[in-house]
Amino acid sequence: MPDLPDGPHHDLNRLLHEIHLRGGAPTCREIERRLDHGFSRSTIWDAFSTSRLPSWDLVEALVEVLVGKGPKTDRQEEFRRSAQELWFEAAAREREVVQEMVAVLDEVAxxxxxxxxxxxxxxxxxxxxxxxxxxxxxxxxxxxxxxxxxxxxxxxxxxxx
The missing domain is CATH 3.90.105 (Molybdopterin biosynthesis moea protein, domain 2)
Structure with missing residues (x-):
């Protein structure tokens, strides 16, 4: 698990790891085979192991594959909703940090x-x-x-x- 500060990105990463374990802890290669979304193994690995925020499309696909396919179950929908809330909050925080960095860099000629x-x-x-x-x-x-x-x-x- 990457070393992330407390917050929504950290919580999202923990949720992905929990879903991964509940899904039988498949390898990135196995997840790649199950996904019909065209994500590479390295992209999947990055979602679990780096400090970069994965795309929402990847998070949604991981929830679908690891929690269960077919008609949406209550459990799958609950995980998807939790992941979505955390992802949007993490993305908003990431944008704020980038805006702050740009403001600081603008001040330093x-x-x-x-x-x-x-x-x-x-x-x-x-x-x-x-x-x-x-x-x-x-x-x-x-x-x-x-x-x-x-x-x-x-x-x-x-x-x-």
């Missing part, structure tokens, strides 16, 4: 070394030298360096040591 050089009125080589000497903070995003805009002095400001 990042510059490339070339943009920092223009702002400082120096060459790119000077910016790279300042980075090597630790006089400018930077971090990597992929293979590129990014410098927080608030750390880049204007041409009139002296470099902080």
């Amino acid at each position: 990042l510059l490339t070394p070339a943009e920092a050089a223009v702002r400082m009125g120096v060459s790119k080589a000077t910016v790279y030298r300042l980075l090597r000497q630790g006089e400018l903070p930077a971090f990597r995003i992929g293979s590129g360096l990014r410098i927080p805009a608030q750390a880049v002095p204007s041409p009139e400001e002296p470099m902080a040591s």
